[in-house]
Amino acid sequence: MNAQASSSSAAPAPAAIELSGVTKRFATPSGTVFTALADLDMTVAPGEFCAVVGPTGCGKSTTLTLVSGLERPSKGTVRVDGRPVTGLTPGVGFVCQNDAVFPWKSVLDNVASGPRFRGERRRAANEAARDWLRRVGLSGFEDRYPHQLSGGMRKRVALAQSLINQPKVLLMDEPFSALDVQTRSIMSDELLSLWELTRPAVVFVTHDLEEAIALADKVVVLTAGPGRVKATFRVDLPRPRKAQEIRFTDEFTSLYQEIWEALRSEVEAAYARTTAKVAS
Secondary structure, three states: OHHHHHHHOOOOOOOOEEEEEEEEEEEOOOOOEEEEEEEEEEEEOOOOEEEEEOOOOOOHHHHHHHHHOOOOOOEEEEEEOOEEOOOOOOOEEEEOOOOOOOOOOOHHHHHHHHHHHOOOOHHHHHHHHHHHHHHOOOOOOOOOOHHHOOHHHHHHHHHHHHHOOOOOEEEEEOOOOOOOHHHHHHHHHHHHHHHHHHOOEEEEEOOOHHHHHHHOOEEEEEOOOOEOEEEEEEOOOOOOOOHHHHOOOHHHHHHHHHHHHHHHHHHHHHHHHHHHHHHO
């Protein structure tokens, strides 16, 4: 009886990511101050896939750097797994827009670099790397170098390089934006399959609203800069998903129209500011 009472009164698990009242300012070369984010509140639950959309300059990428610990907020708090972020955040993987692979290392050495850095023996690290290369469809390419791979293959290396570390949080900053449409579609499906294996909490930044809905459990819309959360939309589409197939459903179309209504005015506002600056 006492054990049941203790279990029922246990505190709920903390959010995987929590940003509370976060403002981020940067000094500009001209000596002025640029505010990228203002009073941003956002949470991501453990195992949740969150996509963040908004116009250019709204602070999407800045949000990721704050969660990773690469930047500190000017005001407010950032927590990962309930703990304040005070430096580089343990248990966080970061997949950038540009390839973050080591050009002088082979594919195998690139993927094994994380475990080796943490002190694993070379043999164990290489075995784990080969397993992840198999999962991303790159078995047989272990001895190649990044310059010998296509753009899509390099993205697979980057995913394996991050996921081999089994991060609790995975941050992705427009990772597929440089790929052609067909490869981007394939990578979306591969990402979902890989995410299902370990279910890290994901924050996926994108300009592509279709991509956001196809991948995510929820979509967060940021305002034109300084970025704030304008609206959050649940994506109640069944999993497991095929990103390309889900786009043709009535539910997807309806959700796209709803989110676009919230996003469109922010895109227009950002565009108007840009053209006004050019005119002046």
